[in-house]
Amino acid sequence: MNESVADDVAALQAAWRCLGSAAGRDRPLAETEFDQESDGENPLWEIVRWMPADDWLGRWSPKPAFMPGDAETLMALVQRGLEMGALQQRFAWAIPSPSDLTWMVDLLAGRDVVEIGAGTGYWTWMLEQAGANVAAYDIHPPGEGNGYCTGGPYADIADGGPEAAREHPDRALLLSWPPRESDMASRALDAFEGELLFFAGELNPLVVADEAFFKRLATDWTPVSAAPGHVAWWGMKCVLAAWKRSVD
Numbered sequence: 380m381n382e383s384v385a386d387d388v389a390a391l392q393a394a395w396r397c398l399g400s401a402a403g404r405d406r407p408l409a410e411t412e413f414d415q416e417s418d419g420e421n422p423l424w425e426i427v428r429w430m431p432a433d434d435w436l437g438r439w440s441p442k443p444a445f446m447p448g449d450a451e452t453l454m455a456l457v458q459r460g461l462e463m464g465a466l467q468q469r470f471a472w473a474i475p476s477p478s479d480l481t482w483m484v485d486l487l488a489g490r491d492v493v494e495i496g497a498g499t500g501y502w503t504w505m506l507e508q509a510g511a512n513v514a515a516y517d518i519h520p521p522g523e524g525n526g527y528c529t530g531g532p533y534a535d536i537a538d539g540g541p542e543a544a545r546e547h548p549d550r551a552l553l554l555s556w557p558p559r560e561s562d563m564a565s566r567a568l569d570a571f572e573g574e575l576l577f578f579a580g581e582l583n584p585l586v587v588a589d590e591a592f593f594k595r596l597a598t599d600w601t602p603v604s605a606a607p608g609h610v611a612w613w614g615m616k617c618v619l620a621a622w623k624r625s626v627d
């Protein structure tokens with residue numbers, strides 16, 4: 380664990396010691412049966428483990444959520460960037476848990492991956508540690524010029540848009556939180572000639588991608604499965620799921 384992540388984890392652990400519990404948020408994820416150990420480096424997961432496990436509507440639990448507690452402690456955590464928005468910009472918009480990565484690698488069955496809109500390259504880094512080769516593309520390197528992602532880069536990301544998917548028919552396509560009100564995801568599906576698709580995000584065109592993407596998903600693709608127990612931010616109906624191309 381690098382120093383700044385270790386400091387972040389220590390800050391969260393210290394906050395648990397001085398905060399009281401709130402209904403439904405009395406333990407960090409690390410102290411529940413949902414905890415998982417990383418095989419390699421996964422700093423976002425190491426931080427998320429020390430956030431509250433919140434059973435939100437009982438549908439996608441556990442949920443890392445804001446810490447319960449007094450305003451001063453909360454403000455100190457927010458100022459450290461230990462809240463959803465800052466962690467999404469620094470690492471990734473969806474949280475890749477160790478079991479998510481195992482689930483993906485099993486479905487990949489030796490295939491490699493092409494990722495469009497890779498942001499910081501965090502998912503690419505995670506998949507590469509899990510043994511997959513990833514061709515990652517984004518039109519903006521992470522940083523000031525990218526309105527969504529400032530951390531990293533955690534992997535090599537080529538300059539490229541959705542049409543780059545056409546160059547990789549033998550790989551699986553990964554789209555994680557494709558931008559809202561954007562045709563990036565539907566254009567990637569148009570260009571992609573392969574058989575397997577991974578999507579992380581909400582299944583809602585008001586939140587990610589656009590109507591055309593979800594229509595294409597419904598007509599041309601068949602659901603395979605969803606990663607069991609995918610950990611999502613509190614209030615986010617984020618899924619990690621796979622589709623295969625439908626047979627005509």
Ligand SMILES: C[S@@+](CC[C@H](N)C(=O)[O-])C[C@H]1O[C@@H](n2cnc3c(N)ncnc32)[C@H](O)[C@@H]1O
Pocket residue numbers: 470471472473495496497498499516517518519525526527528539540541554555556557558561563
């Ligand atoms: C919400 S972020 C998600 C980043 C990353 N996939 C994740 O889950 O953390 C959306 C990303 O899509 C990229 N993007 C937007 N339009 C794009 C396009 N036409 N082609 C490639 N990338 C694009 C943005 O630069 C940004 O990095």
